[in-house]
Amino acid sequence: MEEMKLTVIGSGDAFNGAGRGHSCYWIEGLAERPLMVDFGATALMGLGRAGMDPLRLGGIAVTHLHGDHVGGLPFLLIDGIFRRPRHEDLALIGPQPLEERLDALHRAHYGDLIDRKRSFEFACREIRAGEETDFLGAGLRAWPAEHMDPPDEALILAFTSSRGKRIVFTGDSAMTKDLLDAARGADLLVAECSGLAHPAGRHCTWEDWLEVLPGLDAGQVLLSHLSAELRAALPRLKSEIPPGVRLRFADDLETLRIP
Numbered sequence: 001m002e003e004m005k006l007t008v009i010g011s012g013d014a015f016n017g018a019g020r021g022h023s024c025y026w027i028e029g030l031a032e033r034p035l036m037v038d039f040g041a042t043a044l045m046g047l048g049r050a051g052m053d054p055l056r057l058g059g060i061a062v063t064h065l066h067g068d069h070v071g072g073l074p075f076l077l078i079d080g081i082f083r084r085p086r087h088e089d090l091a092l093i094g095p096q097p098l099e100e101r102l103d104a105l106h107r108a109h110y111g112d113l114i115d116r117k118r119s120f121e122f123a124c125r126e127i128r129a130g131e132e133t134d135f136l137g138a139g140l141r142a143w144p145a146e147h148m149d150p151p152d153e154a155l156i157l158a159f160t161s162s163r164g165k166r167i168v169f170t171g172d173s174a175m176t177k178d179l180l181d182a183a184r185g186a187d188l189l190v191a192e193c194s195g196l197a198h199p200a201g202r203h204c205t206w207e208d209w210l211e212v213l214p215g216l217d218a219g220q221v222l223l224s225h226l227s228a229e230l231r232a233a234l235p236r237l238k239s240e241i242p243p244g245v246r247l248r249f250a251d252d253l254e255t256l257r258i259p
């Protein structure tokens with residue numbers, strides 16, 4: 001299989017901090033087909049800017065059901081119907097209640113369009129924290145994220161490629177033992193960092209990361225979901241990265257290779 005490559009389609013927080021897209025990623029060489037993690041409201045615009053054709057996508061894995069992580073799916077639906085006709089199903093996997101929430105999202109945006117006959121479906125599959133499955137030929141394990149209240153469940157998604165490379169997405173989560181356990185041994189950890197310090201709600205901050213980075217066993221760390229405040233402080237933050245830690249701050253449209 002080809003080398004694994006991650007393209008940042010969006011690196012901003014829910015508020016499109018510093019004019020960046022909602023955080024989501026396009027990954028090649030992980031599964032049998034290109035896949036994405038999350039698809040927020042600005043995702044289709046981001047794909048256009050990155051020159052990525054959504055018809056190449058085999059599927060999308062969703063960390064949680066907030067609008068900055070799934071709000072772009074109605075636009076992907078109409079793109080696949082009217083603009084770039086899609087003739088194969090698109091696999092979707094994510095936490096409960098994925099199918100019900102997507103139905104409501106599509107109806108809120110485009111009424112009964114979702115009931116009309118079309119040439120593809122979103123083939124939805126729910127995954128719970130603690131479960132392991134196969135997604136488009138890649139291994140996928142879900143861990144609990146600390147971010148939402150029941151019945152919603154936010155997930156940390158850990159993928160393993162057929163070559164044994166691990167790439168872990170924290171989605172949105174406070175810093176927890178589960179998050180650190182999920183990150184252990186990752187070749188690439190794509191993690192959220194929504195603010196400089198608490199209070200920041202159920203999110204990770206730069207102060208949280210400074211505390212755990214020295215003991216984190218991950219090959220590379222990409223911090224994303226960045227607020228405007230955090231991006232404005234990047235020159236200082238870069239000087240504070242602990243020695244020996246391979247860490248980057250994400251920006252829209254950049255590509256990382258995982259050797």
Ligand SMILES: [Zn+2]
Nearest residue numbers: 064066147172
């Ligand atoms: Zn969220």
